[in-house]
Amino acid sequence: MGRDPVYWDTRFGRGASMSITRERKTELIEEFRRDEADTGSAELQIAVLTERIKNLTVHLKMHEKDHGSRRGLLALVSRRRRHLDYLDRTDHPKYRSLIEQLGIRK
Numbered sequence: 001m002g003r004d005p006v007y008w009d010t011r012f013g014r015g016a017s018m019s020i021t022r023e024r025k026t027e028l029i030e031e032f033r034r035d036e037a038d039t040g041s042a043e044l045q046i047a048v049l050t051e052r053i054k055n056l057t058v059h060l061k062m063h064e065k066d067h068g069s070r071r072g073l074l075a076l077v078s079r080r081r082r083h084l085d086y087l088d089r090t091d092h093p094k095y096r097s098l099i100e101q102l103g104i105r106k
Contacts, residue, residue: 018059042087049080
């Protein structure tokens with residue numbers, strides 16, 4: 001009786017999810033890794049964080065009073081910003097191409 005209805009989002013196919021699926025994370029790893037052994041480069045972490053931020057943003061549009069998730073979103077954005085700053089310092093051309101590829105504004 002007191003349960004919320006399931007919210008459906010066409011982007012995800014099933015109910016809107018705050019985290020990313022194992023399959024989606026594997027797709028991101030395949031797309032953004034530098035070589036076969038790369039599982040944690042800055043580019044890869046930025047791509048995964050961006051996907052999580054997008055999913056959490058969709059969740060927060062439906063659940064405006066979820067302040068715990070909003071706090072988590074701010075932490076993810078801060079972590080992504082630090083990775084972006086590092087990439088900008090170490091490899092500026094890669095930084096520019098990555099923010100263009102992911103659709104992130106400076």
